[in-house]
Amino acid sequence: MYKVDITLKTFHFKRPAITSRGVYKTRQSFFVTLRDTDNPLVVGMGECATLPDLSCDAMPAADYERKLHEFCNRLEETGQIDRDSMRDFPSMLFGLESAMAQLKAGGNIDFFNTPFGKGQVGIPINGLVWMGTFDEMLQRLDEKIKQGFKCIKLKIGAIDFERELELIHCVRSSFSKDKIELRVDANGAFTPKEAMARLEYLAMQNVHSIEQPIAKGQWKELSELCTKSPVPIALDEELIGLNHSDEKKRLLDTVRPRFVVLKPSLHGGMSGTTEWVQLAEERGIRSWITSALESNIGLNAVSQLAARLYPNTSMAQGLGTGQLFEDNISFPIEIREEKLWVKL
Template structure:
């Protein structure tokens, strides 16, 4: 068995706007076992956001080390021992760790051992998901809202913070007025606001019954973030705040200091599968809500995240509706049906 890799560039079907800029393409590195196309994994990065990625050359050097080490150890260790080894060695490289975890998962699967077996994986249930409304012109965003509503979504998440807030607020207010409180609206600011304006913004979002706001201000100001979480009229969800916090004790310290209402978890950013499960365990103990979301993976990585989510039978909608973002994506066994995620051609 030989593990190899190749880089791909995923092209967005439309300019995907965030408060950090407009995304037109993004890189991923695909791990695969030679002569076995079913054993694949994905190392997905978002340049400027992933702390384990600075440039292609250094990133590929680490992936090459990972593949070479995997090939050396594969005949010496069992799969559990390999997983333990790489969870330690790649603790600061969550996107690469997620790729390796996916490879080991699929090796297990090829041996008839599905460690993510669930009603979802068997096609007996679906996973509720939110529809994502990327930033664009107001007219573009209105069109995307109509499309998502026609597709059966009852939960929409808006990217905000890049346009004029008054325009964004007007749009979301119109959506609320048209569809009523039966539509759950989440917003994601990606750290766009600051201590000068956040209180007024949260008050206004509370007036139109927003479900929650992700990462309202920039990271690493725990004093400000904890004050916001304590006083906000709407729940606060941490996302970027969790990036780079990879040691269990540090995770607990962060959650105790800030005490958010929710955390948003992306395995490629937040410690791979192992790190994600640590965050969830801590959140449950502290009565903090959570949901999983993709970090713009291709169909390869998204399927593994969906299978992981399926093991927990989530009732709160997850952020796993990104499969249609890319014009050159891989074929996927997943399909979106009435605001839920399910396996194709499997009766649910």
């Protein structure tokens, strides 16, 4: 039999995280601690948290906790995670799947017996430059380059596009695409009318890819952009809320992006993310995984999944957001230059 406990913790950002959905100063996470009553000293822990106005299962905290208790009670009663019922609650599914994976690994942080989990190899990651003023973003770009990142992701859409091009040009004037890979994330900031012209400007700066150039829900326009864009397009927000196989297939077959960017807490938990990767691969679409403002508990789970899904990848993953909090949970993972490592 299993026993599940739920606790709530609030994390505080070192500096406000500015996104297309607003400004985050704090972040609430529910933690599920899973035990087998026959061996109660061994535990698995998972993190359940949504992003307001973005997650498909975002709801008031009291309602969220009530629903999470329902699923945890069902796990205690049946001994199984009810994945079918949890499809539309990906953040909760991710937390329970993480806890179960750790419990089955004997409580170790190496969930899936990978070289990364054993501390033998690191996972290449991108440096993330958050939205801000021109000067703030320029400073953050400089910091990421000095820290040794060979791949940098720049969130755009907060300031004038011309100024954002200046930022990108500042990098390209000193570093070729072979030295620094630049990814941009527009978070749907472009209109369909202006998107192609902006993509052409970005192509002049040898940008690797752009995430979600136009707002989600415009499949026809997005499909046309994916066909004609000189910059490879990656889908992110577009995947949110598509939690069933037929929906996923329809999106991929209609839009035909070059990449999909997967956040397990938004895109179906561990099982749903794995399905996205498989469906994308069948269609020649590449993918990478990124965290979604989790603490180190969630970040480790996302990283262990990435290590299992992409065992030999040289493609940078988006696994660095654990550095954002003043009061993060201490955990044996660290960033060394451009890679995430498990500390032995």
